[in-house]
Each structure stands twice: as structure tokens, then as C-alpha cells.
Amino acid sequence: MKIEVLNTGSELLLGHVTNTHLTYLAQELFSFGLRVERQVTVPDGAAIRTALAEAVQRADLVIVTGGLGPTSDDITRDVAAELFQRTLIYHDTIYQKICAYLSTRHVIISDLNKNQAMVPEGALVLENDFGTAPGLIIEDGGKVVVLLPGPPRELKPMWKNKVEPWLRDKLAALKRPPVHERIWRIVAVGESRVQDMLEPVLKDLGEFEFGYCARAGEVDFRLITHDAAALDKAAVIIREKIGDAIYAEGTQSMESTVIMLATAKGLKIATAESCTGGFVAHRLTNVPGASAVIERGWVTYSNEAKSAELGVDAALIEEKGAVSREVAKAMAEGALATAKADVAVALTGIAGPDGGTPEKPVGTVWIAVATQGKVEAFRKIFSTDRETFKYMASQSALDAVRKVVIQMHK
Amino acid sequence: MKIEVLNTGSELLLGHVTNTHLTYLAQELFSFGLRVERQVTVPDGAAIRTALAEAVQRADLVIVTGGLGPTSDDITRDVAAELFQRTLIYHDTIYQKICAYLSTRHVIISDLNKNQAMVPEGALVLENDFGTAPGLIIEDGGKVVVLLPGPPRELKPMWKNKVEPWLRDKLAALKRPPVHERIWRIVAVGESRVQDMLEPVLKDLGEFEFGYCARAGEVDFRLITHDAAALDKAAVIIREKIGDAIYAEGTQSMESTVIMLATAKGLKIATAESCTGGFVAHRLTNVPGASAVIERGWVTYSNEAKSAELGVDAALIEEKGAVSREVAKAMAEGALATAKADVAVALTGIAGPDGGTPEKPVGTVWIAVATQGKVEAFRKIFSTDRETFKYMASQSALDAVRKVVIQMHK
Numbered sequence: 001m002k003i004e005v006l007n008t009g010s011e012l013l014l015g016h017v018t019n020t021h022l023t024y025l026a027q028e029l030f031s032f033g034l035r036v037e038r039q040v041t042v043p044d045g046a047a048i049r050t051a052l053a054e055a056v057q058r059a060d061l062v063i064v065t066g067g068l069g070p071t072s073d074d075i076t077r078d079v080a081a082e083l084f085q086r087t088l089i090y091h092d093t094i095y096q097k098i099c100a101y102l103s104t105r106h107v108i109i110s111d112l113n114k115n116q117a118m119v120p121e122g123a124l125v126l127e128n129d130f131g132t133a134p135g136l137i138i139e140d141g142g143k144v145v146v147l148l149p150g151p152p153r154e155l156k157p158m159w160k161n162k163v164e165p166w167l168r169d170k171l172a173a174l175k176r177p178p179v180h181e182r183i184w185r186i187v188a189v190g191e192s193r194v195q196d197m198l199e200p201v202l203k204d205l206g207e208f209e210f211g212y213c214a215r216a217g218e219v220d221f222r223l224i225t226h227d228a229a230a231l232d233k234a235a236v237i238i239r240e241k242i243g244d245a246i247y248a249e250g251t252q253s254m255e256s257t258v259i260m261l262a263t264a265k266g267l268k269i270a271t272a273e274s275c276t277g278g279f280v281a282h283r284l285t286n287v288p289g290a291s292a293v294i295e296r297g298w299v300t301y302s303n304e305a306k307s308a309e310l311g312v313d314a315a316l317i318e319e320k321g322a323v324s325r326e327v328a329k330a331m332a333e334g335a336l337a338t339a340k341a342d343v344a345v346a347l348t349g350i351a352g353p354d355g356g357t358p359e360k361p362v363g364t365v366w367i368a369v370a371t372q373g374k375v376e377a378f379r380k381i382f383s384t385d386r387e388t389f390k391y392m393a394s395q396s397a398l399d400a401v402r403k404v405v406i407q408m409h410k
Numbered sequence: 411m412k413i414e415v416l417n418t419g420s421e422l423l424l425g426h427v428t429n430t431h432l433t434y435l436a437q438e439l440f441s442f443g444l445r446v447e448r449q450v451t452v453p454d455g456a457a458i459r460t461a462l463a464e465a466v467q468r469a470d471l472v473i474v475t476g477g478l479g480p481t482s483d484d485i486t487r488d489v490a491a492e493l494f495q496r497t498l499i500y501h502d503t504i505y506q507k508i509c510a511y512l513s514t515r516h517v518i519i520s521d522l523n524k525n526q527a528m529v530p531e532g533a534l535v536l537e538n539d540f541g542t543a544p545g546l547i548i549e550d551g552g553k554v555v556v557l558l559p560g561p562p563r564e565l566k567p568m569w570k571n572k573v574e575p576w577l578r579d580k581l582a583a584l585k586r587p588p589v590h591e592r593i594w595r596i597v598a599v600g601e602s603r604v605q606d607m608l609e610p611v612l613k614d615l616g617e618f619e620f621g622y623c624a625r626a627g628e629v630d631f632r633l634i635t636h637d638a639a640a641l642d643k644a645a646v647i648i649r650e651k652i653g654d655a656i657y658a659e660g661t662q663s664m665e666s667t668v669i670m671l672a673t674a675k676g677l678k679i680a681t682a683e684s685c686t687g688g689f690v691a692h693r694l695t696n697v698p699g700a701s702a703v704i705e706r707g708w709v710t711y712s713n714e715a716k717s718a719e720l721g722v723d724a725a726l727i728e729e730k731g732a733v734s735r736e737v738a739k740a741m742a743e744g745a746l747a748t749a750k751a752d753v754a755v756a757l758t759g760i761a762g763p764d765g766g767t768p769e770k771p772v773g774t775v776w777i778a779v780a781t782q783g784k785v786e787a788f789r790k791i792f793s794t795d796r797e798t799f800k801y802m803a804s805q806s807a808l809d810a811v812r813k814v815v816i817q818m819h820k
Contacts, residue, residue, distance in 0.1 A: 012449070014621075018433045022428075039423060112605070277692050277694070297688060299681065301705055302701070302706060
């Protein structure tokens with residue numbers, strides 16, 4: 001099946017927004033053993049017409065993002081209807097859904113929104129649970145066009161909940177042999193080291209396609225195969241070789257893993273953050289049900305805050321510096337005691353771009369994890385931009401919490 | 411001048427790497443008043459040939475990234491030479507540079523590297539100061555192809571130091587009229603409402619291209635024109651019509667706006683978060699220099715934490731509920747007093763997916779902003795997924811802080 005992705009939106013070609021849709025769709029398609037052969041970006045407006053016609057000529061499946069909004073430059077649906085010679089029909093259910101969506105948000109309904117309820121005759125309509133523009137699937141003469149809304153928070157759930165089930169049926173009907181995929185999320189081991197450790201041994205087990213997706217400080221290792229039994233054997237070997245550097249089998253996030261483990265053991269976690277400025281707490285509280293685990297946390301940016309909120313001795317900060325093993329430990333101990341938590345994690349470091357010294361360069365972070373009667377700290381240096389630093393520091397801290405929680409019994 | 415970007419690399423179409431080259435090149439080109447009309451991604455190998463030939467047919471300038479490496483699937487240079495019927499010639503200066511580059515890195519020089527020193531006859535060679543593959547500019551019959559290496563750390567300095575000077579001379583020779591662009595970031599007003607309010611009046615001022623980029627709860631409104639005077643007139647009207655719902659003229663983030671305003675006035679901001687779980691503090695501390703404004707913040711998820719950390723009366727929580735105007739106000743007042751801050755913002759709500767009631771559905775949030783002697787609170791309902799809820803609630807809270815800070819004098 002030849003697949004192309006057509007991204008529409010002047011903002012992409014003006015460099016205002018980076019195209020993350022291709023990344024997302026490519027990964028999702030790959031989990032079905034499918035690959036994107038070409039991707040094209042065109043601005044809003046007339047260029048969509050040419051680009052869509054060309055893509056449909058070349059490919060069997062064309063996924064189009066954007067251009068489904070209510071404004072005049074949103075012409076994707078019209079162009080697709082024209083290409084497949086379908087008239088637009090008013091779809092009352094969709095209009096009612098748009099009205100309901102807008103009215104709960106106290107947004108005034110405009111005539112332009114009525115236009116969004118016009119759909120090409122015979123198209124499969126994908127209701128949008130997170131916005132007004134419905135998605136559409138139009139099939140004709142062996143060609144399929146899938147139209148998805150541009151905003152990622154609308155596109156992603158629509159893909160997962162509406163397009164994937166359709167695609168699964170489609171592939172079953174084509175009698176493609178089923179593809180099995182499994183992913184291991186590995187922290188603090190480099191991509192090439194994972195490759196060296198795994199590929200030679202796994203190649204003896206069967207035919208695999210190997211996939212790697214590296215992010216800051218971690219890598220997803222992915223196996224795709226038609227052989228389910230070989231995949232099970234591979235899983236055993238991967239666990240043996242990589243050990244507890246695997247924080248998830250599947251695409252569960254680090255924070256979900258931590259919340260899941262702590263919830264199962266009935267443990268409370270407290271956070272005390274300087275350089276990460278609330279990011280660790282934010283990530284943990286992104287997980288539904290986090291309130292069973294997270295009761296409170298602090299952002300103690302200043303030295304005064306570290307002393308007043310967490311009881312860190314001002315003399316200790318004076319002597320050792322705010323970014324030090326001792327202060328990280330004292331922050332974790334203070335958070336543990338004050339929150340009456342089972343585990344407390346503390347971070348103190350230099351996010352940059354300013355504030356570094358030769359002994360403590362920008363990117364230095366001390367991370368401490370305290371439990372009743374015990375506290376341990378370690379140092380990392382992530383020499384990168386401010387936001388990546390915060391991500392890597394938070395990931396390292398959550399991983400340390402994960403390893404401590406695994407060992408705990410309450 | 412019609413411009414296209416052709417990105418080559420299988421990793422882009424497998425979703426392993428997000429294409430940031432387009433974002434970078436588009437921004438750099440726009441600073442010359444130039445726009446990318448189309449962008450295409452193809453995998454390494456033969457697809458580059460077709461895609462480059464098509465792009466050269468349509469565009470005057472084609473910028474190609476990647477495929478200049480030493481391995482067999484790196485065919486960009488060969489394909490370009492073939493297209494312009496140029497033979498490849500050995501370039502000794504380039505070879506010496508590659509050898510010098512590799513030997514300082516203790517990398518063994520392979521025959522494949524010699525191949526990288528072969529350049530199309532008559533091409534302008536762009537030396538690579540950060541890698542082995544030279545860039546190339548080939549001009550013929552009014553068409554230009556610029557070949558750049560794939561790694562961003564090689565591409566960006568080559569663009570800045572080698573391509574930009576060439577482009578500046580090229581444009582000076584063409585005597586092109588300049589293009590002007592301006593962006594307004596607007597919060598809490600829908601895309602279609604912005605269009606209704608602005609397009610009819612702006613159309614009377616001159617020839618504009620209108621652009622919209624909607625995100626959760628906000629929209630970027632963009633004007634592009636050749637007429638700088640009309641743009642200035644438009645700016646006045648936009649400010650009149652949209653007022654303080656504009657949080658930035660340009661692409662500055664909400665959190666940067668807040669930190670910038672507070673820094674200029676010497677104000678300290680404290681955060682007290684329940685449902686956003688540290689996200690407001692995280693966003694503010696993403697801004698370099700935030701430590702001048704953010705001294706401390708709290709994540710008070712539980713009722714006990716709200717009382718213990720912020721001094722919220724437990725009886726008030728009991729009577730009004732944790733998600734209430736009164737508790738939001740008490741949280742903000744407590745944070746203001748404890749942190750000795752000038753402004754404190756508090757959020758308490760129901761992020762979901764569970765925990766809603768008919769009176770307080772999932773997505774309800776109370777936001778309070780306190781200053782010395784004054785506290786105000788308002789309610790919003792963002793019925794969406796948990797992470798988007800946190801984003802929209804944080805955006806709403808930061809916007810409220812922004813409006814308060816604008817009015818303050820210290």
C-alpha cells in the first residue's frame with residue numbers, strides 16, 4: 001500500500017510551526033507495518049488542489065492534515081470532494097455536535113461553523129471530540145483519502161479512535177499477514193549500544209525489522225515481525241540484556257510507570273524542585289489518578305524558599321552552595337518530612353543559559369531521593385538548552401524514583 | 411522567486427526524526443522576504459531523483475537537505491549533477507579539508523570520503539566547517555539548486571555563513587520588492603470570530619494575505635503584504651478591535667510575556683497549583699531569567715496540603731469544596747503572604763478524567779489572582795483531555811496574571 005502524507009498550512013512553510021504530524025503518523029503507521037513514501041507540505045489555499053491530485057495519482061492512501069477549519073483558506077474538504085466528484089451534503093448530526101461543542105465553551109456559533117457540517121456525499125465522517133471540524137474518509141476506485149484536522153490535540157485522538165479501527169479492518173480485508181510490533185522504552189543507554197547489544201542475538205531468533213526512536217537520554221527499541229512466537233522469545237532476551245534500564249514495555253511514559261508502581265504499593269511521593277521549576281510535578285500529575293500518589297510538591301527557586309519551605313539550613317546552602325549533594329539531600333529530606341510522604345525527590349541545578357561556573361557548569365544537576373531513614377543523591381550534567389535540560393533532569397529524577405519504588409514495600 | 415525545499419532521509423518518513431530543517435530554512439528565508447511554496451520529504455535513494463526533477467520544473471530555487479554523506483544511499487549530489495548534465499570533478503582542496511576534519515577527530519579516512527570530494531563541474535562549493543560533506547550551489551538556465559548536508563549542526567552554520575551571503579547578492583541583482591509580515595497572538599477569542607472582526611475592515615486598507623494558526627484557546631492572526639504603511643494602519647485597527655486579548659505582537663509565548671512584564675516592573679510572582687500540578691510554574695521557569703520573578707511555588711493537590719502550605723481554612727474547604735471561588739482566593743492569598751510576592755496565582759479544578767459532578771463537571775477550574783489587598787477569581791470550563799485541560803487552565807491563569815501585571819506599579 002503506497003502511502004503519502006499531505007500537510008497543509010502556511011504556518012508550516014513560514015516556519016512558525018514545526019511539522020510534528022508526519023512524525024506522529026509515520027510512527028503510528030509503522031506499528032501496522034506501513035511506511036510513508038512521500039510527504040508534501042503546501043500552504044493554505046489553492047496549492048492544496050494540485051498537491052492532492054498529484055498525491056492521489058501516485059499513492060493508494062493519502063492522509064491530509066489541516067485545512068478543515070471554518071475560515072476561507074480552509075479548502076481541503078472542498079478540494080477532496082471536487083477531486084472525487086462528490087457533492088457536499090449538510091450533515092445535521094455534525095452540526096448539532098459542533099453547536100454542542102461550541103456552546104459548552106461559551107463560544108458564539110457563526111455561519112462559518114454551519115459550513116463545517118457540509119460533508120462530501122458517501123464519505124465516512126469521523127466525529128471530532130476535541131474540536132469542530134469533522135474528519136473524513138473518502139474511498140473511490142482503490143484510492144483513499146483521509147482528511148484530518150490540523151490541531152494535534154484533535155488529530156491524535158481522531159487517529160487513535162476513528163482512523164485506526166478503520167485501518168485495521170481495511171488491512172484485514174486485504175488479507176495482509178498480521179504484523180506484530182513491540183516496543184521497549186530504555187533510559188540512559190545509547191541507541192548504538194542498544195543496537196550492539198540486541199541485534200546480533202535477536203537475528204538468530206527470526207526475521208525482525210528493527211526500529212529505533214532516540215529522544216534526549218533515552219531510546220525506544222522496536223521490533224516488528226510476522227512471527228509472534230519469535231517476538232515472545234525476543235522479549236525474554238531483551239529483558240535479560242537490558243535489565244531495569246527498560247522502564248516500559250510498550251509506549252507508557254516514565255511518569256505513568258512511576259504513578260502505576262506507587263499506586264500499586266500505596267505510596268505517596270513528594271517533589272521538591274529548584275531547576276526543573278515544577279516540571280517533575282507537572283509530569284506526574286499528567287497521569288490520570290495521580291492524586292492517589294501526589295499530595296504536594298514545592299518549587300523552591302530561591303535559597304530563602306529552600307529554607308522556609310523545606311527546612312534546608314541556610315548555613316548549609318552558604319557552605320556547600322545551592323547546587324550541591326548536601327542541599328539536594330536536605331531538600332528531599334525536608335519534603336519527605338513535611339509532606340509525610342513515603343518517597344521524596346529533590347532537584348537542584350543550573351538550567352542556564354546563565355549561572356554556570358567552571359566547577360558547576362550550566363547543565364549540572366544534583367538529584368536526591370529520600371525514603372524513611374535513607375537518602376541518596378547523584379549528579380548529572382546535561383549540557384543542552386534550558387527546556388531539554390529540564391526534560392532530561394526530570395527524566396533522570398523520575399527514573400531514580402522508579403528504581404526506589406520498585407524496591408519498596410509498604 | 412519560487413522556492414521549494416526538498417528534505418531527504420528515510421528517518422523523517424519513519425517518524426524517528428522530526429523535520430526541523432523546514433522550520434529553520436523558512437524562517438531564514440522569510441527574513442529576506444522569501445517564502446517556501448512547497449516542501450517535500452522523500453526517503454534516501456532513488457526517490458530523490460524524481461522529486462528533485464519535479465521541484466526544479468516548478469521552482470526557481472530548490473533547497474535540498476541531506477543525502478550528501480559517504481554511503482551508497484546518499485545520492486543527492488549525483489542526481490543533481492545528472493539533472494544539470496554536469497560531470498563530477500575531483501576537488502583536492504575539499505579532500506584535504508575532509509582529511510584534516512577527520513584526522514583531528516581520530517577517524518580513519520575511507521575511500522568513501524574521497525568520493526565526497528567529487529563535485530559537479532561549475533558548481534559553487536560550500537566548505538563544511540562542521541562535517542565532511544561540502545554543500546553545493548548549481549545554477550543553470552534561471553534555475554538554482556542548493557544542496558545542504560542533513561545534520562542540523564552542519565546545515566545551520568553553512569546556511570548562515572555560506573548561503574546567506576550568496577543569496578543577498580542574488581536578491582540585490584534581482585531588485586525584488588520587499589514583503590512584510592506581522593503576527594498577533596490572541597487568547598480566548600475563536601479563529602472564526604477573529605476573522606469576522608478583522609477581515610472586513612482590513613480589506614479596505616490594502617492587499618493583505620490573512621493567515622490563522624489556531625491552538626487550544628488561542629489563535630495567531632497573521633498579515634502579509636508588500637505595503638508597509640497599510641500594515642501599520644492595520645496594526646492600529648487590530649489593537650482597537652481585539653484590545654488586550656492580544657498577548658503578543660510577534661511570536662513571543664504567554665509565559666515570556668508575563669516574565670518580561672514582571673521583570674520590567676520588578677515584581678515577584680508566586681504560584682499555588684492544584685489541578686495544573688506545577689505546569690504554571692514549569693512554563694514560567696522555562697523562560698531564561700525567570701529566577702528574577704519566580705521565587706517559589708506550591709503544588710497543593712490534597713486538601714491537607716492547601717491548609718498546611720497555604721493556610722486555607724479546612725472549614726472553608728469543607729463548606730465550599732476544594733474547587734470553589736473561595737478556596738481559589740484563599741490559596742492565592744496564602745501564597746501571596748507566605749512567599750511575600752507581589753502577585754500570586756492559584757488554580758483549583760478537576761482535570762479529569764474522573765472526579766466530576768453535575769454541578770462541577772470535569773474541566774471546571776477556578777483561577778484566582780491576588781495582589782496586596784486585592785483578590786479576584788473566575789471560573790472556566792475546559793471539557794477536554796487532561797493535558798489540554800492543564801494547558802488551557804495554565805494559559806488562562808497566565809493571561810489573568812498578565813492583565814493584572816500590566817495594571818500594576820511598584
